[in-house]
Amino acid sequence: xxxMSEVNIRRAHRDDVATIVAMLADxxxxxxxxxxxxxxxxxxxxxxxxxDRDPNFALVVAEDGAGAVVGCLQLCIxxxxxxxxxxxxxxxxxxxxxxxxxxxxxxxxxxxxxxxARARGxxxxxxxxxxxxxxxxxFYERLGFARSHVGMTIRF
Amino acid sequence: xxxMSEVNIRRAHRDDVATIVAMLADxxxxxxxxxxxxxxxxxxxxxxxxxDRDPNFALVVAEDGAGAVVGCLQLCIxxxxxxxxxxxxxxxxxxxxxxxxxxxxxxxxxxxxxxxARARGxxxxxxxxxxxxxxxxxFYERLGFARSHVGMTIRF
Numbered sequence: 001x002x003x004m005s006e007v008n009i010r011r012a013h014r015d016d017v018a019t020i021v022a023m024l025a026d027x028x029x030x031x032x033x034x035x036x037x038x039x040x041x042x043x044x045x046x047x048x049x050x051x052d053r054d055p056n057f058a059l060v061v062a063e064d065g066a067g068a069v070v071g072c073l074q075l076c077i078x079x080x081x082x083x084x085x086x087x088x089x090x091x092x093x094x095x096x097x098x099x100x101x102x103x104x105x106x107x108x109x110x111x112x113x114x115x116x117a118r119a120r121g122x123x124x125x126x127x128x129x130x131x132x133x134x135x136x137x138x139f140y141e142r143l144g145f146a147r148s149h150v151g152m153t154i155r156f
Numbered sequence: 157x158x159x160m161s162e163v164n165i166r167r168a169h170r171d172d173v174a175t176i177v178a179m180l181a182d183x184x185x186x187x188x189x190x191x192x193x194x195x196x197x198x199x200x201x202x203x204x205x206x207x208d209r210d211p212n213f214a215l216v217v218a219e220d221g222a223g224a225v226v227g228c229l230q231l232c233i234x235x236x237x238x239x240x241x242x243x244x245x246x247x248x249x250x251x252x253x254x255x256x257x258x259x260x261x262x263x264x265x266x267x268x269x270x271x272x273a274r275a276r277g278x279x280x281x282x283x284x285x286x287x288x289x290x291x292x293x294x295f296y297e298r299l300g301f302a303r304s305h306v307g308m309t310i311r312f
Binding site for chain 2: 054088093
């Protein structure tokens, strides 16, 4: 085990978009889906604005002591009728910078999201993780998540 | 095979809430989570209002030729940075009235949701289905979904 890196979880700003996209791309599954160009394609900024202005979505980053962004996560709070009208939380796009992994940064991000969802009245938090991400599945189980569902997807 | 029942998919109204909750409860997993009382607990109506006023959520029902509500589904459209800023669709709470199953109603609901997500710019539609729902998994595979992910949940 390496030491824990204490991070500050804060709402993402427009200035963080390039760093976030670089983390999304630095991944065996995500790499092929992103376009890392200078300047970054405008679609990323347009998506950021949509997330940023909707209170049901929270895109957050983990910032280290020096102010560097070293992780990200998106939480979606979804109202719905089931479970007596309780909202549900969905966690998406959890990433930690490749040179900062295994220091508890992902854990702090996910714990933040679970706490935030709970504070906002959710009775359930859910996520999909690719079946090939065995380390991620063990990580989430350690944080109290169960492998209760099959995650199914269709891409266009 | 029984005959297909052609249904009309329309946005849910406040008057549909009790019927939707009855369908959510009529299920081996959902039954224990709902409170079917007369009048229905107000939390269901409060949740309906939240869903109804947010354009990112669509709660729809399937209506048969006689105007009876025989199915429901909730679609959530989530903006996000990944996949070049494409939105994602999440399908939740798919139910068909127990006496109207195996007539293609669920298929029409899911095809509506996939088409709507695509029309709204999503590149991906995802859903979680409990690992015990083997019929549901086969159903979604038939509609083009892949069992690509593990669905993980934490309940409070």
